[in-house]
Amino acid sequence: MYGVKLRVKARVEHTVGYSDYSDYSDSVTGRSKSIRKPTPTIQHNNTAVVQSTQQHSPNPSPQDAKDELKKKSKNDADPLEAILGYVGDMGRYQRFLFVFMMPFGVFFAFIYFVQMFIAATPQRHWCTVPELAHLEMEVRRNLSAPGAATGAWDKCSTFDVNWTQVLQTMTPPPPGTPTVPCRHGWDFELTDIPYATVVSERGWVCKHAGNVPMAQAVFFAGAFTGGLILGWLADHFGRVPAVVGANLIGGIGGIATIFTTGVWDFALCRFLVGMAFDNAFMMTYILVLEYVGPRHRTWVANMSIALYFGMGCLSLPWLALWIGDWRKLLWYTSAPMLLVVFAPLVLPESARWYVSQGRINQAVKVLRKFERVNGTKIPDDVMDEFIVTSNQTKQNKESLLVLMKSAPLRLTMILMLIVYMACSVIFDGLVRMSDALGLDFFISFTLTSATEIPSVTLLACVLDRWGRRNLTAAPLCIGGILIGIAMLVPKGIPQASMAIMARFCINMSYNAVIQWSTELLPTAVRASGSATLHMSGYVVSVLSPYIVYSERLWTSLPLLILGIVSILGSGISLVLPETKGRPMPQTMADGERIVQEQALCGKAEDIEEADWKNEKEKALIT
Template identity: 25%
Template sequence: MKDYEDSVAFLGQWGRFQQVVFFLLCASILPNGFGSFSVVFLTDAPHHHCLVPEVNLTKDWRDAIIPIEVVNGKQQLSRCSRFRLDVVRNLSARGFIPGRDVNLTDLEQEGCVDGWSYSRDVYQSTIVSEFDLVCREQWKQPFTSTVYYLGVLVGAFFSGQLSDRFGRKPVFFATMALQTIFAFFQVFSPSWLAFAILSFISSMGHISNYVSAFVLGNEILTGKPKVLFSSLGVCLGFAFGYMMLPLFAYFLRDWKSLVLAVSLPGLLYIPLWWLIPESPRWLLSQGRVEEAENIVRKAAKWNKVDAPLVIFEDYSIHADESKTHLKQQHNVFDLLRTENIRNTTLIMCLVWFSMNIGYYGLSLNTSQLHANPYISCFISAAVEVPAYTTSWLALQYLPRRLSVVSVLLLGGLLLFFVQLVPESLSELAVALEMLGKLVITSGTSLMHGYTAELYPTVLRNTATGTCGGVAKVGSCIAPFLLQLRGYFMALPHIVLGTVSVVSAFAALFLPESYGRPLPETIEQMPKRESLKCPFCTRREHSNPKVLFERQL
C-alpha cells in the first residue's frame, strides 16, 4: 500500500494549509501553559496569624497576644495559636505590662477561635485565605494540587482511547470545552470541596486537549514541519503560556480574577472548529477514505495546487477490507498484547514517569529561587524556551534512543551534583538545578515526538495518553517528594537523580524510530533492537550443540 506521506506529497510541506494548522494548534496550547501551574498562586498561603477581635486591649497586649515561635532557626509569629483572650483582657484591664509584670511563657494558649488575619502584601486573596486552609486544614492546601494532577491523570488515560475511537478533532474540542467551562465555575465555589471537585473535572480536559492537539498536528503535517511542530511548536506554545501566568498573577492578585483570566481565553478557540480539520491519517485508519480525500482536496485548494483524481487509490481498493478489519476497536490493552509492544510500552511508561517527576519536582522547587513568587515562576518558565529549542535540534539531527538516554543520564548527574555544592555557593546550586530542569524539560518534549513515531495510527493517541497518564503519577508524587528534605536536605535530589539514571539504562532497550515513516498498523511498529553481550555471543557460537541445531 502506498505510504500516506507519498500520497499527499503533491501538497508540499509548508503551504497555507500546513501553516494554518501549525500556528492554530500551537496557539491552542497557550491555555495549558498558564493553567498548569496556576495552582502555585491559587494555593499559596499568605502570612497569617490568629485574628484578634476588636476588644478593649492596650497596644502592648495587642502586640503581644500572638506568641513568638522559632521555625527553621528564625523567630516568627505563631500561625495557629494565641494567648487566651479572656486572660489577656483581664491582665490588660488591670494595667499589667507583658514581659515586665507577666511572664508570657506562663500564659495559657488557645487556637484561632475567631479565625485568621491574612497578609495582603503579596496576594489580595487565595483559596487558602478564602477557605481557611491553614493549621488543622493545612493538608488541603497541597492536596488541592494533587487533586488537580489526579484529574490530569484520569483525563490522559481516557482521552487517548476516546480520540482513537471517535477522532482527534471531536475529542480536542470537547476536552477544551471541559477545561474552560469547569474552570470558570470554580469562581462560584461555595467551599473548598466544591473547588476541588471542579478542579478535578477541569484538569481532565487540560492534558487531553494538549495530547489531542499534539497527535493531530503530527498526523496532518509531514516532513520537517512535523518535527518542528512536535518538538518546538507545541512546547513553545506551552512555555509562552507558562510565562504569561506570573504576569496574570502579578496584576490580578485576587484568586477569582486569576481563575477568570485562566479560563475565559478558551472561548477564543471556538472559531477553530471551522479551521482545524480531522486527521486524514485517522480517517484512513478507520476506512473513511472519502472523508480523508475531501480534507486533502480542500488543503490542495488552500495551497493552490492540483490534486490527482484519486488521492488514496490503494486505500480505496482496500477500503471495504479495512472497514471489516477495523470493526475491532483498539483500546489500552492492545498496548500490552504482543511482546514487542508490551516491552516498549512498559519502558516508555517508566521513562515518561521519570521525566515527569523530575520536571514537576524541579518546577515546584523553584519557589525557593527568589523571595518574589512571580520572579520565581517566570525564571522557571523562561528556562523552558532553550530546553525546547534543544529538543527540536535533537529531533532534527540525532537518533531518538541516544537522545533520550543522554538526557536521562545528564539530568541525573546534575541532580547528584547539586547536593555536593556548599551552602556558600547557593548561586551555583541554583544554576545547576536550572540546568537540570532545562535538560529534563527537553527530555519531556523528546518523549512526545518519540512516542508518536513509535506507535501506529490506530494506537497513537491511546499510547500517548496512557504514557502521559502514567507520567502524571509523577506530578502527583512530586509535591510530597519535596517534603523529604525535612528528613535530609539532599534526599529529594538523590531520589530524582536515581530514578533518572535507572530509566536511562532501561531506555537502551527501546526501538529506534529516527528517519522512519510513521507506522500505520501494529505490524509496522518498529521492533526493539536486542542488546547482547559480545562474550555471550562468542560462547553461543562455540557451543557444538547450538552450531548443530543451526545447521539443521
C-alpha cells in the first residue's frame, strides 16, 4: 500500500540531493526496499573526481521539487497501477468481478463448440430406398447398401435395381450390380450420436458434406468481422457496450439458428454467432484484468479461463446428450446470453479507457466505487497526482495504425500474430480431431477438455515465476513432439493419450499468450489490438476443419501439419519481450520501452534497476 509514497519520496530526495539513500517499492510485490546509490564520479587524467550535486546546484525550492516530481511521474508506465495499491489490487469488488466472469466464460465455450454437437455426423448411414421403408433398419441397410455384408458399406450410393424383385426374394443384389447416387436422402443409425442433428435431418453427408465445414468457416468469418466491429466499438464507446453488444448478437444468432431450414440461412445465423465468439468473453476478461493488481493478475487471468471455459467444455457434451435435441440445445446455450442487458448495473467501465478518452471525472467515479465496495481509502494527494498525470496523457489519441508505425511495436505485433495463430490452429485442430482418435466422440471430447483445468491451474502457479515467454515456447515445443509421437502409434488409446497430453501443453501456451498479448499492448489500442490478434486466430482457424479432413489423403497428415506449426510457433515466441512483473503499458512509449529493454531470449530487466542505470549514466555524463 505504501509503495507509491515511498517511490515518490525516493525520487524527490534523489532529485534535490537530500540523501544518498533511496527507498523504492518492488513493482510487483509493493514491498519497500532500501538501497544505497553511490555518489557519481568521473575519471579525469586517471584520477577519480567526486561530483556532488549539492555543490554544483543550489537546493531547489519546494515548487521546483514538485515540478520535478511531475516530470518524473510522466515516466511511470501506468498511473492506475499505483492507485490499485490503495484501492485494493484484489479486494471485495475484484473478487466479485472474478465470479461475475463465470457465465461469460461458460457461454464462451458453448459458442465455440456447440456447432460440433448440433452438426455432428452419425457415422452409420446409407441411402434411403422408399420401397424398403416398412422394413427394420438393419434389413434396409443389408439390402440397399453395397458392401453391407463386409461391414464397410458404401454410404453415398445404392443399387440400381427393381426393388420389387428384391423384396420378393429378400436377398441383396450380388456384387458388381450397377449403383447410383442416393436419390431420396439417407437413413441414419443414431448410435454414436444418439439424437437427431442438423446433419441427419437435412442430409448433409456425401455430396452435401461440405456444408458442415463451410458453416464453420462462415462462423470464423463472422468472428473476424465481429472482431473488427466490436473492437472499434470498445475503443470508441467503451468496453461495457462492446460486452453487451457481443452477447446480444450471440444470443440472437443462436436462437435464430433454430428456425433455419436450409444451408444459407443456417450459415447466416452462424455468422452472427461467430461475431460474438471470443468477444463475448474476452472484452469482459480484459476489463476485469485492468482492475486487478500485478500480484493477482496471473491468477485471475488463467483461473477464469481454466474454471469457467473448462466448465463449459466439460458440461457441453453431456448437456447435449441429456437434452437429446439440437434445437433445444441451442435454446439452452443461447437464450441466457440475452441477460447481459443487466451487466452494466454491476460491471464497471474501464478507468484506463476513460483516461485515454480524456474523461477523467468518470475514471475517478469508478475508482471511488471500488474504494467504497472494498472499504479502502485513496489518499487525496495520490488521487490528485492521478488526475494530474491522467490529464497530461489524455490527449494522446493513439490507434492501431500508430502502433504499426513504431518499428519495435510493429515487429512485436507481427510476431505475436504468428504465435497466436499457431496456438489457435493447433488448439482448434486437436479439438476437431476428437472423433478421429478411435474413441467415442463424447468421451474423447470430454477427456481432451478435462486437460483445461489442470493445465491452466499449473500455468497460473508458475507463470509469474517462469515468465510468459518460457511458458509459451516450452509447451508449444513439447506439444509438437507429442503430436509427432501420435503419428507413430496406432489409433485408439495410444494415439488419444498422445493427443490429450499435447492438448494439455497447447492449453498452457494458448492461455499464456492470451495474457501475454494483453500485457504488451498499450491501453489506447488494447481492445482493438487484442481483437486483431484474436481475428488472426479466427482466420487461421478456418483452415483447421480442412486440416482435419486432409486425413483422407494421408491418415497422419493432420498430425504432421499441427506438429510442424507447433515447433515453428515455439521458436518464434522466444524473440518476443517478457512482461513478467511489469505494469500494463499506458502509452506507445511505454510499449516501446518494454520491447527495447529485451534481448533475444534475454531476461526482462527490472524497471527500478533500469531507472537507476539511466540516472547513473546521466550523472556520469554531467
